[in-house]
Amino acid sequence: MMAHGQFLLKVEGLTVSFDGFKAVDNLSFYVEPNECRVIIGPNGAGKTTVLDLICGRTKATDGSVKFKNHELLKMREDQIVHAGVGRKFQTPSVYEDLSVFENLEISFPKGHSVFGALSFRRTVDVTARIQEIAETIFLADLLAEKAAFLSHGQKQWLEIGMLLIQDPELLMLDEPVAGMSVAERKKTAELLNRIIQDRSVIVIEHDMGFVADIATRVNVLHQGKMLSEGSMAHVQADPKVIEVYLGH
Numbered sequence: 001m002m003a004h005g006q007f008l009l010k011v012e013g014l015t016v017s018f019d020g021f022k023a024v025d026n027l028s029f030y031v032e033p034n035e036c037r038v039i040i041g042p043n044g045a046g047k048t049t050v051l052d053l054i055c056g057r058t059k060a061t062d063g064s065v066k067f068k069n070h071e072l073l074k075m076r077e078d079q080i081v082h083a084g085v086g087r088k089f090q091t092p093s094v095y096e097d098l099s100v101f102e103n104l105e106i107s108f109p110k111g112h113s114v115f116g117a118l119s120f121r122r123t124v125d126v127t128a129r130i131q132e133i134a135e136t137i138f139l140a141d142l143l144a145e146k147a148a149f150l151s152h153g154q155k156q157w158l159e160i161g162m163l164l165i166q167d168p169e170l171l172m173l174d175e176p177v178a179g180m181s182v183a184e185r186k187k188t189a190e191l192l193n194r195i196i197q198d199r200s201v202i203v204i205e206h207d208m209g210f211v212a213d214i215a216t217r218v219n220v221l222h223q224g225k226m227l228s229e230g231s232m233a234h235v236q237a238d239p240k241v242i243e244v245y246l247g248h
């Protein structure tokens, strides 16, 4: 347990400018453990850029991003992953020719096994973890199936599983339910509500019904700045939010 007032992620004064255009402009927010924070806002508001800055894909111009008090802005992308921050991009990138099992297996972090050279024990350990993750992502009955034969929604879940197997403390997802059926959206909400028992999640989302099902708090971005922040009910009732986003 973290002490009161200890945030998992502290974003302060985060700014990036591309040729003088500030895509993210002096943005600050704080994410607690076991939180599902949803970032909403109109096209071009800077949502994807915020995730790119946190995961080290884009270099910030100014500000600070502290994850468990480590400054992420000074770290490389691979170091940020190693520190416990996982990122899923919009389009699923699973290995189509491999099975669900193999996709999860190759995502298992290498070189951290407490069993060291005891490869048999290690295999048992990995297999148990793959089984557990497969159940979480609704694919336990499809472990032997080639990823190519999964539905779009199942591929999205598999990719979430490939991140979960690395046990990140912070997971960032860019529009995870885009292209999913209503039933798949419901199951994805159930999945996110389950995984925040053990970690925090930041999600970019446009589907307000889905946001209502998952968000503990919502950030509304507009022109790279925080337009409004709070519970779903709070931001939905905020006249500024209705004017630039929800009213459209």
Ligand SMILES: Nc1ncnc2c1ncn2[C@@H]1O[C@H](COP(=O)(O)OP(=O)(O)OP(=O)(O)O)[C@@H](O)[C@H]1O
Pocket (backbone or CB within 6 Å): 018, 023, 041, 042, 043, 044, 045, 046, 047, 048, 049, 050
């Ligand atoms: N590498 C870059 N170079 C120049 N401009 C960029 C770069 N990345 C993003 N931008 C610009 O920054 C702004 C914010 O883009 P971003 O993709 O973060 O918005 P978004 O809120 O995720 O939008 P959407 O909902 O359409 O995905 C846009 O005007 C975009 O064109």
